Amino acid sequence: MVTYEGIALDLAERDRLVNDLGPHNAMILRNHGLLACGRSIPAAFQEMYFLERACEIQLRALAGGAELNLPSREVCETTAAQYRSDEMEGITALQWRAALRMIEGGKTDYRT
Secondary structure, three states: OOOOOOOOOOHHHHHHHHHHHOOOOEEEEOOOEEEEOOOOHHHHHHHHHHHHHHHHHHHHHHHOOOOOOOOOHHHHHHHHHHHOOOOHHHHHHHHHHHHHHHHHOOOOOOOO
16 A cells, blocks of 8 residues: 655656556545546546545544444445446436536636
């Protein structure tokens, strides 16, 4: 496990991060935050968005102090398989367009 080394400017750190990431699209960096990637910008955005939301939800649930009701291993595996399905690319495209519409609804243009 790689520990936080400061701002990631050293190419050797890049190699260690890539090695730790392995075949996955996201990881949580100890004392540093989240890292996500994807085959496209929309896919990377979606990966980061849902990872950040999952972290936020988990923190809120843990702050409540009650025992958490976790889904079964089978449900988790089924959900992961659905997320990796061929249909996900179309869903990712829909979510990306929706995110852009939300951003573009503001008064300031995010592209300038």
